[in-house]
Amino acid sequence: MRPSRLILPLLLLLPAFPVPPEAGRIPDxxxxxxxxxxxxxxxxxxHLEKxxxxxxxxxxxxxxxxSAENPRVxxxxxxxxxxxxxxxxxRRAFTVTSNCYRCHPTREVAFAVPDIGDVVFSHQVHLSMFGCGDCHPGLYRAGGDNPRVSMEQMEQxxxxxxxxxxxxxxxxxxxCAACHAM
Structure with missing residues (x-):
């Protein structure tokens, strides 16, 4: 297919993907x-679309x-x-006080547990039942620098x-197999 034949189909697709006029000047x-x-x-x-x-x-x-001149908040x-x-x-948009995962990344968290089997904590599974504030920061600090806890401590x-x-x-x-990869 000659390049000139590609131009018309591409032009017809443009309205399906609206891009604000500022798009040429700012990164998305x-x-x-x-x-x-x-x-x-x-x-x-x-955000420009909204x-x-x-x-x-x-x-x-x-x-x-x-952006370098914006203070940390x-x-x-x-x-x-x-x-x-x-x-x-x-009022204008979803609140910053809940649904943290709408902006902040969530990931599976792996814990190496020698001799018994590693554990993978699924944020996706837990977020289907609980909000971020149910665990953070009360039970866990976000970021993974939480102290190791023994099974005996968990039982308490x-x-x-x-x-x-x-x-x-x-x-x-x-x-044990409910959490540990055995």
Whole structure:
């Protein structure tokens, strides 16, 4: 097929994928490094589509156009209306105080357990039943620098044992293969 024959079908596809006019000047994804959870990937194009391509709603009122000049903001400050929290307040958009996984990455967390079998904690499985605040930061600090906990400590209600007590969820004592790769 000659290149000129490709142009018409490609032009017909353009309306199916709307891209704001600013797209030529700005990158879609802005990556915000977050030590505790990993990077947040902010989509300019998605937000521009929702805001009617009005960059000035955020720049330079909430954010400096030069990302290096933006201060670090805590989740508590966002919940008080700063940064993302100016819109993500449960009135204009989903709130920053719940559904953390909508912005922050979740991943499977692997624990090496010699002699018994490794454990893989599934955020996906647990997020289908619980919110992030049910475990973070009360039971676990985000970021993986939590102290190791023995099975005996879990049986006393620490770590996984806070829920896996045999009443709220299956208990940590008993069926080892429910968690450990054996």
């Amino acid at each position: 994804i802005a990556t915000i490094e977050v030590d505790a959870t990993g990077p947040v990937h902010f989509s300019h194009y998605r 805001l009617g391509n009005n960059c000035k709603q955020c720049h330079n009122q909430l954010y400096n156009i030069r 805590t989740m508590k400050e966002m919940a008080a209306g700063q940064s993302c929290g100016a819109c993500h307040n449960s 209600g620490l770590s996984c044992g806070a829920c896996h007590d045999g009443a709220a969820a299956f208990g940590v004592a008993g069926d």
